Amino acid sequence: MNKGTIKSEYGQLSDRDFRRLSAFIYETFGIYLPEKKHYLLQNRLLPRLQKLGFTSYSAYADYVLQQGEHGEETFEMINVVSTNKTEFFREKAHFDILQQELLPCFYEQKINIWSAGCSSGEEVYSLTMLLGDEKSAGHISDFIVYGNDISGRILEKAVKAVYPYQEIDSIPEKYRRKYLMRSKNRTNATIRIVPELRGKTKFVRENLVGKRDTMPRDFQFVFCRNTLIYFDKETQYKVVSRLVEHLIPGGFLILGHAESLVNQVPEGIKTIYPTIYQKDM
Ligand SMILES: C[S@@+](CC[C@H](N)C(=O)[O-])C[C@H]1O[C@@H](n2cnc3c(N)ncnc32)[C@H](O)[C@@H]1O
Structure with missing residues (x-):
């Protein structure tokens, strides 16, 4: 060297x-x-x-x-x-639409979701909280949430699932009581996601632009939010086409609020809302 x-x-x-x-x-x-x-x-x-x-x-x-x-x-x-900025229930409207409008399309099924570009896991765990409640309500039979990122260090944080106490502000109260464990350390207060939800996740170091592609192909939902913005138009189109291949027919792709695919919606998906797309049946 x-x-x-x-x-x-x-x-x-x-x-x-x-x-x-x-x-x-x-x-x-x-x-x-x-x-x-x-x-x-x-x-x-x-x-x-x-x-x-x-x-x-x-x-x-x-x-x-x-x-x-x-x-x-x-x-x-x-x-x-890479920029890893993220938070629990970021762009909350997507979670409301998921729960009220999209999830009912797949009631009684096992739900598989992919958070593409998941950073330190806040998006993944927000989804598991919502799905945990849906399972308790008897709407879905089970669930798993995958997350991938290129940064190994950030994925280590995701697997640990320990976050600074201040991060809980964006988590709805009803989930805090059920799904968070609080540390006893008062000077450096942290929370940890409960094991029942941690056990419903899988984190994989995988590059969305790389050749290796090991993700399952039976997702009802793919969330890819605030990740496409770092790519140019050509790469965005390629990545979106790749994500769509991993959806089942009728599955949904959810992009970040600033990432609408104006004029470049790939074949085989249609726009439902400005940042939500459905794969053809
Ligand atoms: C700003 S964070 C978004 C996190 C989360 N999706 C959200 O909306 O809060 C973007 C993440 O995408 C990851 N990323 C960037 N390029 C990537 C690539 N080619 N493959 C996989 N992940 C990538 C970054 O490492 C980063 O953690």
Whole structure:
């Protein structure tokens, strides 16, 4: 490994290195970094250079590019590049529509949902809370919620299912009592999702733009929210087409509020609401 010459400063991420890295990130993960993200990339990569002992961005770029798509450092880099912002019951209207209008199409069945680009799991566990109640009410026979992400570190958090106490604000009161365990630590209060719901989830490190595609193909619902925004139009179209393949006929695809597929709805699905699509029967 060439770690560059020892200097007191790390220098700048040159235009050439920005172009090499952003092209690699785009081709491998579909994440589009325009030129205006140059300094953001530089800042976010700095801790990686420091940790590994590189003294120039150029040497770091060589190292990552040599490792390629499946390299350990490639995943470390993507951990710092991707935006993992999420929250419980984010864009709440989708959960209301799911419960009141869409789920009744599949009453009495086992419900399979995929949260594509699930980050630290808040979307997955919000869905399990809703489905847990639907099961208790006798509307559905059982359920499982899959989540995938490219970031291994964020998926570790999802599997642990421990969250800062402040995050519960967006969780409806009726679920808090049933599905959350509170830590006794008063200085660093956390909550944990109950084991009954954790047991109804599966987290997989998988790239939505990669060749490997191990997700089941019998989902009634695929949620892919606030993830497509990082892709360009062409990649969005490819990813949406891929997600639709994993739906059963009549299944629903739910995108984030800012991600409507205006003028690029793939064949085989129709628009139900601006960000909700149904696969043809
Ligand atoms: C902003 S979060 C959205 C989380 C959640 N869906 C929500 O709406 O709150 C976007 C997530 O997509 C993941 N992501 C980005 N590109 C991806 C790809 N090519 N394959 C899988 N996940 C990806 C990121 O790592 C990040 O955790």
